Amino acid sequence: FEAMTVPEGHYFVLGDNRDxxxxxxxxxxxxxxxxxxxxxxxxxxxxxxDRWQPRWQRWLSPLI
Structure with missing residues (x-):
């Protein structure tokens, strides 16, 4: 993926499943x-x- 400049007033969004x-x-x-x-x-x-085991400590945790 090449570098790019995001124009003002726009957002670059990423999904949580990179591939x-x-x-x-x-x-x-x-x-x-x-x-x-x-x-x-x-x-x-x-x-x-780990076989898709839940990471309970992260459930409903704040992003910031």
């Missing part, structure tokens, strides 16, 4: 007026290296 997400790497940047919400918490988290 299989339809995000800004494929659809481009998103204009601010198209966004309808803000992510604030982790809903569900699992450890893919």
């Amino acid at each position: 299989n997400s339809a995000d800004s790497r494929y659809i481009g940047v998103i204009a601010r007026e198209k966004l309808i919400g803000r992510a604030t918490r982790v809903l569900v988290s699992a450890d893919i290296t």
Whole structure:
């Protein structure tokens, strides 16, 4: 993926499944007026290296 400059008033969004997400790497940047919400918490988290076991300590934890 090549470096790019995100224009003012736009956002570069990434999905949480790096290898299989339809995000800004494929659809481009998103204009601010198209966004309808803000992510604030982790809903569900699992450890893919441990048979998809839940990571309970991350469930519903704040993103910032």
